[in-house]
Amino acid sequence: xxxxxxxxxxxxxxxxxxxxxxxxxxxxxxxxxxxxxxxxxxxxxxxxxxxxxxxxxxxxxxxxxxxxxxxxxxxxxxxxxxxxxxxxxxxxxxxxxxxxxxxxxxxxxxxxxxxxxxxxxxxxxxxxxxxxxxxxxxxxxxxxxxxxxxxxxxxxxxxxxxxxxxxxxxxxxxxxxxxxxxxxxxxxxxxxxxxxxxxxxxxxxxxxxxxxxxxxxxxxxxxxxxxxxxxxxxxxxxxxxxxxxxxxxxxxxxxx
Amino acid sequence: xxxxxxxxxxxxxxxxxxxxxxxxxxxxxxxxxxxxxxxxxxxxxxxxxxxxxxxxxxxxxxxxxxxxxxxxxxxxxxxxxxxxxxxxxxxxxxxxxxxxxxxxxxxxxxxxxxxxxxxxxxxxxxx
Ligand SMILES: [Zn+2]
Numbered sequence: 598x599x600x601x602x603x604x605x606x607x608x609x610x611x612x613x614x615x616x617x618x619x620x621x622x623x624x625x626x627x628x629x630x631x632x633x634x635x636x637x638x639x640x641x642x643x644x645x646x647x648x649x650x651x652x653x654x655x656x657x658x659x660x661x662x663x664x665x666x667x668x669x670x671x672x673x674x675x676x677x678x679x680x681x682x683x684x685x686x687x688x689x690x691x692x693x694x695x696x697x698x699x700x701x702x703x704x705x706x707x708x709x710x711x712x713x714x715x716x717x718x719x720x721x722x723x724x725x726x727x728x729x730x731x732x733x734x735x736x737x738x739x740x741x742x743x744x745x746x747x748x749x750x751x752x753x754x755x756x757x758x759x760x761x762x763x764x765x766x767x768x769x770x771x772x773x774x775x776x777x778x779x780x781x782x783x784x785x786x787x788x789x790x791x792x793x794x795x796x797x798x799x800x801x802x803x804x805x806x807x808x809x810x811x812x813x814x815x816x817x818x819x820x821x822x823x824x825x826x827x828x829x830x831x832x833x834x835x836x837x838x839x840x841x842x843x844x845x846x847x848x849x850x851x852x853x
Numbered sequence: 854x855x856x857x858x859x860x861x862x863x864x865x866x867x868x869x870x871x872x873x874x875x876x877x878x879x880x881x882x883x884x885x886x887x888x889x890x891x892x893x894x895x896x897x898x899x900x901x902x903x904x905x906x907x908x909x910x911x912x913x914x915x916x917x918x919x920x921x922x923x924x925x926x927x928x929x930x931x932x933x934x935x936x937x938x939x940x941x942x943x944x945x946x947x948x949x950x951x952x953x954x955x956x957x958x959x960x961x962x963x964x965x966x967x968x969x970x971x972x973x974x975x976x977x978x979x980x
Contacts, residue, residue: 642899643899643900643902643903644896644899644900644903646861646903671895671899672893672895672896673893673895673896673898673899673900674896675857675896675900677858677861679973681974683970683972686970687968687970690969690970697891698891704893705893705896706890706893706896706946708855708857708858708861709854709855709858710970711854711858711862711970711971711972711973712970712971712972712973712974713865713972713973713974714865714973714974714975714980717865717973717975718862718863718865718971718973719861719862719863720861720862720863720876721863721870723870723871733861752974752977753974797870
């Protein structure tokens with residue numbers, strides 16, 4: 598078992614605390630099957646760009662970065678986090694830097710964390726003439742706000758867009774936490790935006806790991822994604838009761 | 854925010870994504886700092902093939918660094934422990950934009966960098 602990154606510095610009143618979903622991602626990414634898949638794809642060639650959307654505490658991004666050698670077969674990757682919550686950005690940077698320092702000779706390099714809405718800050722190449730759209734990301738990890746809720750919370754207010762040391766109210770903190778789990782209709786509103794943006798986000802060899810809960814209707818989601826020309830397989834599950842999984846990780850990648 | 858990061862980002866405004874002017878973003882009033890980062894030779898030798906070297910040259914020049922060569926160093930020049938590797942490590946991995954702005958050459962929008970974190974959230978009228 599590869600060690601779990603230290604997140605003791607993370608302010609859990611306003612940043613999502615690592616939970617069953619985070620740990621399922623750690624277990625899945627470090628499983629023999631996924632390590633073999635990732636190593637076969639990324640151990641050679643240009644440095645892979647690893648991007649986590651909504652890293653929160655940063656535990657998953659830090660895990661992948663610190664254990665790049667056993668998981669991806671190379672120390673060449675660069676790790677980037679994008680989070681809407683400014684406190685999560687600061688927390689993730691600290692978590693990854695600490696984990697890299699602790700891991701030594703197995704770790705990749707920390708690139709950055711930027712504050713932003715999902716993939717919107719990333720460079721992309723639009724489809725032109727005969728060339729399909731393509732993005733920069735080799736490994737995309739997304740533990741989305743997947744809980745079905747009546748409404749999707751609005752973007753964070755000015756306080757949380759400000760400085761990390763700035764004061765926030767209890768309401769603002771609750772709003773930040775709500776953003777980390779509330780997924781709107783079927784818990785899929787935010788995830789759907791990411792799935793729709795995949796063609797311009799993933800590199801040709803790119804692969805996405807997206808966490809889904811049973812309420813997201815994962816079989817339908819996978820069928821839809823496949824209908825758009827992707828491959829999609831469940832590669833990790835947890836909370837199996839009476840024949841269905843509470844949580845699962847779906848791997849999405851291009852055919853061939 | 855690292856200088857290298859600017860090689861992977863562009864303006865967040867949807868209509869700018871197709872414009873070559875939205876990349877790279879242009880630093881303005883940038884306050885720089887240097888972090889101590891453990892060198893990772895595997896990264897330095899494998900990152901160059903995927904970098905947009907001319908964008909990196911632009912960024913470095915705009916931040917007041919001495920001109921980078923017109924083309925990226927060849928693999929033969931990247932000797933472990935050599936000066937080229939050390940310079941690249943300092944420029945790409947250790948140089949930080951701590952405060953300042955990043956300006957889109959297409960729409961003119963300015964993204965704030967504060968405490969080393971760039972904010973790409975857009976005001977509602979630009980989403
Ligand atoms: Zn723009």
